[in-house]
Amino acid sequence: MTRSLSRSHRGAPVPAARRRLFALVLGFCMVLTTSMGCTGASVASNSRSTSGPPATLTAGPEASSAAPAPKAVPMSRSMPTNVRIPKIDVRSNIMPLGLNHDGTVEVPPLAQPEKSGWYRFGPTPGETGPAVLLAHVDGYGKKGAFYDLKKLAPGDEVDVDRKDGTTARFRIVRVDEVPKDRFPTQAVYGDTDTPQLRLITCGGSFDRAAGSYEDNVIAYASLF
Structure with a gap:
């Protein structure tokens, strides 16, 4: 059985330059419901009510008090080939994702x-704007590339x-866990004036009826 990385979600109104990408992302999240692997047996749960605010898993006090870097x-634009995250022992080959015939x-x-x-x-990692990498938390009994994403700080x-x-070298700014129906589109x-990176996978409790996790884990990082 396959699991979902992200269900469809709504976001705040966005600049016209991003609307087409957002439409594609919505399609992406819909197709993920039936084709992505986020199996639940071996992944720790972190249950929370979907009515509450997004939870920041890792953010130190320095985030609000330190002087801006x-x-x-x-x-310049260049296709990413590998992502390495020493803290969680990740070295993952990156594949480019295009569009299916149905636009997803x-x-x-x-x-x-x-x-x-x-x-x-979208932007390549290192370009101005948010480059987005997505990966399974697990699949077919194997740990996925972003299995330990929530452990980043x-x-x-x-x-x-x-x-x-x-x-392109980035430092994590924060890691959030959010209900999939409140995905922070x-x-x-959204547009940024600096090079940013987003890493996304599944998290939270596993909903067996829906065949997916209830949350997404999202790591935000900035180029340095």
Whole structure:
């Protein structure tokens, strides 16, 4: 049985430049319900009411008191090839995700949960804007690339190797767990004036009736 990474969600009104991407993301989330793997037997649950605010899993006091860091210089466009997250021992090959014939976004193969995917019509990691990587939490009894994503904390490093031989280096800003029906579309996909990275997988309690997890775990990171 397959599980979902993310159900469809609504977001706040967004700039016209992002509306087409948001429409594609909605389609992506719908197709994930039947094609992505987020199996529940081996993954720790973190139950919470969907009526409450999104939970910030990891954010230190320095997040609000530290002086703003200088802006990183944006990189030119180059396709990502690998993502490395030393804190949680991740090294994952990245596959580009295009569109299916019905307009929904392709997904990484469930049989290869160690792979991550990048939506190739969005920013590449290192460019100005939010580059988004998605991966299974697990599949077919194997741990997925982002199985331990919720263990990341502010300051942890995420390195994305790129086809041009460069590496985009990011630091985690925060990690949230949010109900899938309250997915923060604007926060994840909205325009930014600096290079950003979003890492997304499943989380929360497993709903056996729906065949999916109730939450998404989202890690936000900034280029440094």
